[in-house]
Amino acid sequence: MGANISGALLDGDGNYGPPSRPRLDDIPESCAALVLAKLDASEICKLARLNRSFRAASSADFIWESKLPSNYKFIVEEVIRDPTLLNLQKKELYARLSKPIPFDSGTKEIWLDKNTGGICLSISSKALTITGIDDRRYWSHISTEESRYPTVAYLQQIWWFEVDGEIDFKFPAGTYCLFFRLQLGKSSKRLGRRICNSEHIHGWDIKPARFQLTTSDGQHAGSQCYLDNPGNWVLYHVGDFVVENPDALIKIKFSLTQIDCTHTKGGLCVDSALIYPSSVAKVVRSCSS
Template sequence: MGAAGSSILGADGEWGETSLGDMPESCVAAVLLYLDPPEICQVARLNRAFRGAASADCVWAAKLPANYRYLAALAAAADDEGRGDGDANGKRFSLAATKKEIYARLCQSTLFDAGGKEFWILKNKGGLCISISSKAMTITGIDDRRHWSHLATDESRFHSVAYLQQIWWLEVDGELEFCFPAGAYSLFFHLHLGRPYRRMGRRLCGTEHVHGWDVTPTQFQLTTSDEQQATSEYYLHLHEQGGWKLYHVGDFVVSNSDEPINLKFSMMQIDCTHTKGGLIQEAVAPHYHRSGSGWISS
């Protein structure tokens, strides 16, 4: 592609060759605005003009959410608290970094609220994801080992999940206050029926304790501080031979990126005529809906 050229008539009357490398960086940058971040990184290999334009702040500013300074401040604070001496290359993240460096850092997960929650932006299509650990939620009977236990696992972003052995009354409540980038979001509970384990390198799922979820539907709810509400209910079933499943609670919309939203969510199954068990609560995740070619401006 970089070798392709066209003939032009020079000042001395002789024909010459021009190529993509002769394009001004400003023109290249205007084209790169229409590409997704991975595509920008790929075309940066073409030549010097594309490489320079692919690092321009004006290109990456368009890929960042409107409140990226708020997100970058959380990331910088997390890095200072967690690593102190910088990353693997000895370089510490700073709010004075280039827009490309800020984007790259925000694509990595950032823990906040004492490590019980994390956020990151998606590399491919933009958008914000947040994951909230079960340890950051209030769960009925979680401190009673007869009902619940904490399992260490590499299947969770937080390396730990809450496993329900047996209970009559189930209620899980959580809360999040965050300056979401403007846009539309969906909230999901990430659940698993059956206790996963490994035998001879194979992932298996013990389902002997799974019971009670087909009697009464489990109810999910979310409310926001600006009075948005959503409810849903599902009969929980084994999914793909004991795999994880995202249960959609509902949607909410953020119009102001600089205004913190308080989000409350819950999962309930309070039919006390039967016991239920065998459920793993891993996390709750609000996911951003991308609009058009980038972020929605606030």
């Protein structure tokens, strides 16, 4: 008789019944946290909706500390220059850094890729050195709703086309890709519809534009191509660079040129330069193509 009831449990009325089966709610919060620590940020947020154990565990600092980039203190203290952010819970800090944050007088932005925590950077046209930019015969800054920034640089016509940029930064170890975001033609809205003025587009099909990248630790990359696809913003790949020492400040210099003075070129919008981790760059390029 004892053997028959040894595995039974009392129910709410004091009667013996079959043992209850373990449920997800019975998972200890500490065990749930160990599971979440193995996942990426988007998967953590999905599992946090599963039950109370996962929801409570999903706020643990040690989980989100591992998702933040290794140089997050450098970003907060020396790039954004808002050390009060370090007082936030790590989950809140991750969420804050996942939204674009302007720096350097609003001419640059930094954010974390929401899924991977990889560092992404944007450098506006106003933070670039553009030959002839102050001469209104050649260049102007035009307002737009199609950029992260209020304006883009618009080239009407020029013989010597040269755009240079540089940035000093501490990147986590990994491979990074640098792009220029450009558009042939000047887009605007008329009666609520997007239109593109192409009257000044010329010269880009005669000789290719050259893209170059160098780093302070001796890396070089380059490419060249004809600019095309009028009326659409295109990410032109400049090159890749590799970071091995996450504690070292690295200087990235990059350029875009078409300096064949046998012909003029014009009708080009220069929006920004962008730096993405290579894994993020693949996704961005597939979405923009």
